[in-house]
Amino acid sequence: MFIGVIGGGRCSKKVAILAEGVGRELAEHGATLVCGGLGGVMEAACRGAREAGGRTIGILPGNRAEDANAYVDTPIVTGIGEMRNVIIIKSVEVVIAIDGQYGTLSEIGHALARGIPVVGLDTWELSQRGKLKDSIILAKDAKDAVEKALAAVSV
Amino acid sequence: MFIGVIGGGRCSKKVAILAEGVGRELAEHGATLVCGGLGGVMEAACRGAREAGGRTIGILPGNRAEDANAYVDTPIVTGIGEMRNVIIIKSVEVVIAIDGQYGTLSEIGHALARGIPVVGLDTWELSQRGKLKDSIILAKDAKDAVEKALAAVSV
Amino acid sequence: MFIGVIGGGRCSKKVAILAEGVGRELAEHGATLVCGGLGGVMEAACRGAREAGGRTIGILPGNRAEDANAYVDTPIVTGIGEMRNVIIIKSVEVVIAIDGQYGTLSEIGHALARGIPVVGLDTWELSQRGKLKDSIILAKDAKDAVEKALAAVSV
Amino acid sequence: MFIGVIGGGRCSKKVAILAEGVGRELAEHGATLVCGGLGGVMEAACRGAREAGGRTIGILPGNRAEDANAYVDTPIVTGIGEMRNVIIIKSVEVVIAIDGQYGTLSEIGHALARGIPVVGLDTWELSQRGKLKDSIILAKDAKDAVEKALAAVSV
Numbered sequence: 001m002f003i004g005v006i007g008g009g010r011c012s013k014k015v016a017i018l019a020e021g022v023g024r025e026l027a028e029h030g031a032t033l034v035c036g037g038l039g040g041v042m043e044a045a046c047r048g049a050r051e052a053g054g055r056t057i058g059i060l061p062g063n064r065a066e067d068a069n070a071y072v073d074t075p076i077v078t079g080i081g082e083m084r085n086v087i088i089i090k091s092v093e094v095v096i097a098i099d100g101q102y103g104t105l106s107e108i109g110h111a112l113a114r115g116i117p118v119v120g121l122d123t124w125e126l127s128q129r130g131k132l133k134d135s136i137i138l139a140k141d142a143k144d145a146v147e148k149a150l151a152a153v154s155v
Numbered sequence: 156m157f158i159g160v161i162g163g164g165r166c167s168k169k170v171a172i173l174a175e176g177v178g179r180e181l182a183e184h185g186a187t188l189v190c191g192g193l194g195g196v197m198e199a200a201c202r203g204a205r206e207a208g209g210r211t212i213g214i215l216p217g218n219r220a221e222d223a224n225a226y227v228d229t230p231i232v233t234g235i236g237e238m239r240n241v242i243i244i245k246s247v248e249v250v251i252a253i254d255g256q257y258g259t260l261s262e263i264g265h266a267l268a269r270g271i272p273v274v275g276l277d278t279w280e281l282s283q284r285g286k287l288k289d290s291i292i293l294a295k296d297a298k299d300a301v302e303k304a305l306a307a308v309s310v
Numbered sequence: 311m312f313i314g315v316i317g318g319g320r321c322s323k324k325v326a327i328l329a330e331g332v333g334r335e336l337a338e339h340g341a342t343l344v345c346g347g348l349g350g351v352m353e354a355a356c357r358g359a360r361e362a363g364g365r366t367i368g369i370l371p372g373n374r375a376e377d378a379n380a381y382v383d384t385p386i387v388t389g390i391g392e393m394r395n396v397i398i399i400k401s402v403e404v405v406i407a408i409d410g411q412y413g414t415l416s417e418i419g420h421a422l423a424r425g426i427p428v429v430g431l432d433t434w435e436l437s438q439r440g441k442l443k444d445s446i447i448l449a450k451d452a453k454d455a456v457e458k459a460l461a462a463v464s465v
Numbered sequence: 466m467f468i469g470v471i472g473g474g475r476c477s478k479k480v481a482i483l484a485e486g487v488g489r490e491l492a493e494h495g496a497t498l499v500c501g502g503l504g505g506v507m508e509a510a511c512r513g514a515r516e517a518g519g520r521t522i523g524i525l526p527g528n529r530a531e532d533a534n535a536y537v538d539t540p541i542v543t544g545i546g547e548m549r550n551v552i553i554i555k556s557v558e559v560v561i562a563i564d565g566q567y568g569t570l571s572e573i574g575h576a577l578a579r580g581i582p583v584v585g586l587d588t589w590e591l592s593q594r595g596k597l598k599d600s601i602i603l604a605k606d607a608k609d610a611v612e613k614a615l616a617a618v619s620v
Contacts, residue, residue, distance in 0.1 A: 032539075057539065057541075059541070063391070065556070074497075074522065074539060075556070076522075076524070076541055077552065078555065079391045079392075079551065079552070080238070080390045080552075081241070081373070081390070082241060082389075083238040083241050083390065086236070086237060086544065087541065087543050087544070087545075090528060090542035090543065090544050091540070101268065102265075102267040102268035103264065103268045104264075105260070105261075105263070105264035105267070106261040106263075106264025108260070108261075109257045109260035109261025109262070110237065110257075110258075110261045112257040113237065113258045113260075113261060122284070123283075124281060125281075125283065126260065126279060126280075126281065126282075127279070127280040127281075127282065128280065129277070187384075212384065214386070218546070220401070229367065230401070231369070231386055231397065231401050233400065234397070234400050234546045234547075234548070235544070235548065236528070236544045237544075238544070238545065241389065242386065242387065242388050242389070245388065245389050246375070246385070246386050246387045390548070392551060392575065393545070393548040396546070396547060412577040412578035413574065413578045414574075415570070415571075415574035415578075415591065416572070416573075416574025416575045417574070418574070419567045419569075419574055420547065420568075420571045422567040422570070423567035423570075423571060433593075434591060434592070434593060435591075435592040435593065435595070436570065436590075436592075437589070437590040437591075437592065438588075438589060438590065439587070439590075440590070445567075
């Protein structure tokens, strides 16, 4: 099973620990982690996955495989910049969004538009006309996020 | 000047009137409207622009120029699906988001990630950790939206 | 009618004169020129078109509208690098290939794969198993190229 | 090492045997096969690779992982149609072109434009002004093709 992890290319130490935990949990459940292949949340999640013996695919925005973080075992070089976010979304069954800025927001939008479940850890909240949308499945920690992601897919 | 208009491929009558007004105002200010080229908000905005003598570019998701609504004078056929939203964002100086669902949300995310100002008419509200972000410039009607868009660019 | 002009980002003086002539002829026939928007053949063709009062669309590979040559009136900013060649092909009814290197070859391949007629001016010749393919319509000068392009579309 | 295999989505029995041999040889040399993930040459090459214990990545043009042939172990879902050919080229160190039509020609063009070596098995011949270009490394059978591909990379 392919599961996406999305989040910023830079992140705090605290968020990195969260992302690493998500990577580790994914690996322990036998899931392949798909992400954008760069630093921050992506790197921390890949490190967690690899250290637990898991597989990691990095869908890179630029033109060089060398841009991938050291924990990506399968770098895919797209050269299409931030549009590569859409390839991540299309290649997975569920996405875990961790923290993140506007790039992560656009990725959440693409996932929800496509009907891919999004599990959120300390990420965006979305409202329309003053009313909070419950479209993101909230998780409280890494273990909870991966359990909710697996549950969302098995529905 | 190229200004983007984003919003759903289907919309209510009320939203269509709003979008048509935005298109008309853009034409009257001499701006070229860039949108996704399909129905709903896109079609209404193009109709407003064309009826006021303006120019309209449609960046189409599919493989056929014939998919463009009748008010697009310059159809660009991308074949890259929803990723074409990013081309709209990159080709304009400011974006007006009208209503919209998750596709519009992803487009707002792309614009803000790139530093393109977003003027919102009855669209998404974004929060993080319970705190509303003020990254979208709120407008109250079509005239106000176009004035705020022009002001955001001239800064 | 949208007609594509493809060729190298650098070219000899002789090829530039050919491209400028193609641009001029397109404008005189009321066609809109669509190209990659950069230098060399693209710039020369756009200059010819604009000086004859025609319209020019540049589908740019990078992230900046400023990369367009001075004769592009409608820059589309894709950020997808050489993949933007496919958008050129999809947006036109016929393509005129002038000189060019491997990028032009890939564009010819995309056009023929899609069933878009290709008129060639001093460009690639294609063979399989020692047998020349006649898939490119050969032209002898700018005027001939544009006439053959228009004829290919009106079929 | 990632090596690309390109060729038509349909092919003769004879070409399929050739492609299967290329896949097998790649696996035996420990290379990961990257292809477009569909039928014909792609499917035959993936089958050869998997039956010899190798790894196979399919960069799919459409929106569904289910479109991948049965021998792809890592499907990447792009939704960008034939542009996905460029992602294949960017993700590999060398490409083996087998037979193929205009789509394969465009892929050869992209590879050569990027400086990626192309090994050809019964594929296109390229000329300019009546002079054959020697830019494609000719191979006589599957074993020869893989040996030449590996040699081209180790330069």
